[in-house]
Amino acid sequence: MNELNKDAIRDLLYRMADDQLILGHRNSEWTGLGPILEEDIAFSSMAQDKLGQSLALYTLLHDLGDKDPDTLAFNREEKDFKCCHLVEYPIGGYEFSLMRHFLFDSSEALRFGMLAGSSFSPLAKIARKFRGELRYHTMHADTWIRQLGGANEESRAKIQSSLEFCFPLALGIFEPSDYEKTLAEQGVFPGESELQKEWLAHIEPLLAGSGLSMPDVSSCKPSYGGRKGRHTEHLKPLLDEMTEVYKIDPSAEW
Amino acid sequence: MVRESLSVDDVWKALEDVKDPEIPKLSLVDMGIVTSVSIGEDESVRVVITPTFAGCPALKMMADDIKDRLGKLTKGNVEVEVNYDVQWSTDMLTEKGRQMLKESHFALPGQVNGFVSAESLIKVECPFCGSRDTRLQSPFGPTQCRAIHYCDNCKQAFEQFKPV
Ligand SMILES: [Zn+2]
Numbered sequence: 001m002n003e004l005n006k007d008a009i010r011d012l013l014y015r016m017a018d019d020q021l022i023l024g025h026r027n028s029e030w031t032g033l034g035p036i037l038e039e040d041i042a043f044s045s046m047a048q049d050k051l052g053q054s055l056a057l058y059t060l061l062h063d064l065g066d067k068d069p070d071t072l073a074f075n076r077e078e079k080d081f082k083c084c085h086l087v088e089y090p091i092g093g094y095e096f097s098l099m100r101h102f103l104f105d106s107s108e109a110l111r112f113g114m115l116a117g118s119s120f121s122p123l124a125k126i127a128r129k130f131r132g133e134l135r136y137h138t139m140h141a142d143t144w145i146r147q148l149g150g151a152n153e154e155s156r157a158k159i160q161s162s163l164e165f166c167f168p169l170a171l172g173i174f175e176p177s178d179y180e181k182t183l184a185e186q187g188v189f190p191g192e193s194e195l196q197k198e199w200l201a202h203i204e205p206l207l208a209g210s211g212l213s214m215p216d217v218s219s220c221k222p223s224y225g226g227r228k229g230r231h232t233e234h235l236k237p238l239l240d241e242m243t244e245v246y247k248i249d250p251s252a253e254w
Numbered sequence: 255m256v257r258e259s260l261s262v263d264d265v266w267k268a269l270e271d272v273k274d275p276e277i278p279k280l281s282l283v284d285m286g287i288v289t290s291v292s293i294g295e296d297e298s299v300r301v302v303i304t305p306t307f308a309g310c311p312a313l314k315m316m317a318d319d320i321k322d323r324l325g326k327l328t329k330g331n332v333e334v335e336v337n338y339d340v341q342w343s344t345d346m347l348t349e350k351g352r353q354m355l356k357e358s359h360f361a362l363p364g365q366v367n368g369f370v371s372a373e374s375l376i377k378v379e380c381p382f383c384g385s386r387d388t389r390l391q392s393p394f395g396p397t398q399c400r401a402i403h404y405c406d407n408c409k410q411a412f413e414q415f416k417p418v
Contacts, residue, residue, distance in 0.1 A: 038391065041394050041396075042392060042393075048309040048398065049308060049309050049398065052310065056308050126338045128341050129305075129338050129341040130308060136370075136393045140394070
């Protein structure tokens with residue numbers, strides 16, 4: 001058997017780890033601010049899952065020869081981050097955070113599902129584990145989307161407009177890498193376009209069932225660049241803050 | 255008298271004294287968190303634990319507690335490795351562990367077999383009155399392991415050890 005392409009795997013791991021680290025930090029900003037106490041706890045709990053998952057992914061990168069997880073998370077330059085634009089935005093209003101959570105976590109659940117069968121076995125193992133954790137995130141998101149979509153016209157309109165704002169950002173999750181072919185051929189990961197296809201098929205009926213209409217993909221320009229290190233203005237201040245906190249107490253728990 | 259050499263069984267038995275920091279009635283063995291124990295040269299011990307949740311904040315404490323306890327058992331080196339070779343599921347709770355959760359008024363998780371169905375979170379049996387006239391309030395409880403339900407029969411909230 002051919003040896004797996006480590007650069008391709010590293011690129012994939014950075015995308016995933018950085019997405020989770022950044023979104024985990026964003027979602028933890030809901031602590032104390034949720035519309036109801038249960039939502040406060042839910043977002044904090046999901047943030048904790050995401051930070052834990054990112055740590056596991058950075059640990060895999062460390063096992064492949066990269067720096068230690070703390071340095072990877074808190075001491076890298078902005079251009080070295082491979083997160084997508086969707087996760088970079090501040091929490092905004094509840095509708096935005098909820099829609100982002102719905103769009104992102106549905107893709108993540110499908111991604112882990114695909115990776116559970118990856119030929120890169122260390123990744124397959126954690127994917128099988130995280131797939132289970134993600135179940136709770138998607139159940140949570142699906143329930144709330146259905147509730148708000150079906151509540152009343154005002155609430156439906158708000159959540160629909162969040163959907164339209166988030167959609168091009170969400171398409172940026174699937175920005176192709178330079179390694180798509182290699183990853184697919186080596187059985188590591190079927191690829192971003194394959195994932196996007198599955199994701200669209202998955203969310204469309206959920207949105208329709210919640211009284212929401214999915215924007216037209218063909219006329220929507222995906223927000224690309226994040227996977228190549230080009231980010232929105234929102235990332236840098238967050239990274240600075242994370243680095244600052246880390247410098248003050250490097251031994252702090254994640 | 256010649257001291258018998260340390261056995262794997264001795265280690266497992268000692269690990270039953272190490273409690274889960276979040277649910278102190280349960281040992282790490284009852285939780286199914288300890289996935290392997292081996293003994294090397296000079297009675298060095300290697301224990302593998304698998305996280306219940308990736309972001310479990312108690313992991314480090316568990317590893318330290320294991321080292322403390324096993325340090326009383328052996329003069330050799332004690333190594334605790336955390337890995338995902340075996341992926342934790344509530345299906346790995348021991349019978350004793352389930353019994354203790356029940357006594358602590360937790361609703362028990364059903365068998366997961368690799369997939370948590372939405373059904374496993376609704377109409378959960380109330381640990382106080384046994385009614386199934388209950389509702390899921392939130393799958394996210396005070397710790398990652400717990401979900402919150404409400405019993406319409408005895409009118410109180412209860413926690414479920416959530417199926418994973
Ligand atoms: Zn009851």
